[in-house]
Amino acid sequence: MKKVLVFQHVGHEQVGYIGDYAQDRGVQLHVVELWKPYTMPDPQEFDALIVLGGPMGVYENYISEADELAMIRAHIGTMPMLGICLGSQLIAHALGAKVTPNMRDGKQVKEIGYYDIQLTDGGERSSIFSSFSSPFTALEWHGDAFELPKDAVHLARTPLCEMQAFQYKNAFGLLFHFEFTERMVLRQIEIDRKWSHENFDLDDEKLRGDAQRFAPLMKEQCYTLMDNFLTAHASK
DSSP, rough: OOOEEEEEOOOTTTTHHHHHHHHHHHHEEEEEETSSSOOOOOOOSSSEEEEEEOOGGGOOOOTTHHHHHHHHHHHHSSSSSSEEHHHHHHHHHHHOOOEEEEEEEEEEEEEEEEEEEEEEEHHHOOOOGGOOSSSEEEEEEEEEEEEOOOOOOOOOOOOEEEEOOOOOEEEEEEESSSOOOOHHHHHHHHHTTTHHHTTTTOOHHHHHHHHHHHHHHHHHHHHHHHHHHHHHSSSS
C-alpha cells in the first residue's frame, strides 16, 4: 500500500476527490492539519507528499510555512511532490522563484471558477498530464502566481495567468484544482464571499451550476492525475 503525506492548511480545503481516489485505489493518506498543533512526521515513511491549497499567501509568513518549506527543500528531487494552488506556490518558492499577486496592467487579476487550461509543449510531453486533452477544464481560485523556477519545465497556461503548472524533476506544481468536490465549491463560495467579490465580478449562481455540471469531470481528471503521479513518480 502506498502511503502519501498530505499538508492541509485550513479545514475547508480538504483532500476531496483525492480522498475518494485513495479509498478506491488502496492508498493510505496521512493528513497533517496545519491549523492545529502538529508534529511533522518522518518523510522516509511515505511514498509522496501532496501540499494542498489555502487562503494565505507565501509572502504572508503564516504559522506552518517555515516547517513546510524546510520539508520541501530537504526532499525535493527525491520525494515525489504534488503542490496544488498554495502548494504549487510553496514548491516554487522553495526552488527560489518569486510568488506575487497575479498582475496585469498594474492591477491584480484573479481567476475564480472553471477555466480552460492549455498545455504547453512541455505539458504535452509530461507524464503527469498523460491522457489529458488540451485545453482541459479545471477549477481556479487564486489571486497569486509564481514565476517559473530555475531548471523547471512550464506545463500549462491560461490567457490571464501564464504560469499555471510546472515540473521540477519529480515535483509538480498546479495552480488549479481537480480535487474540489461540488460540496467543497459551494462551501468555498460562502466562506470566501468577501475576497471572491472584491475586484472580481463573480456570478455565484453560475458557479454553483458549474460545480454541479463539472463534478464528474473533475473527479475523473483527479483520478487520472493521481494515477499518473503515483504510478510514474511515487513507486518504491
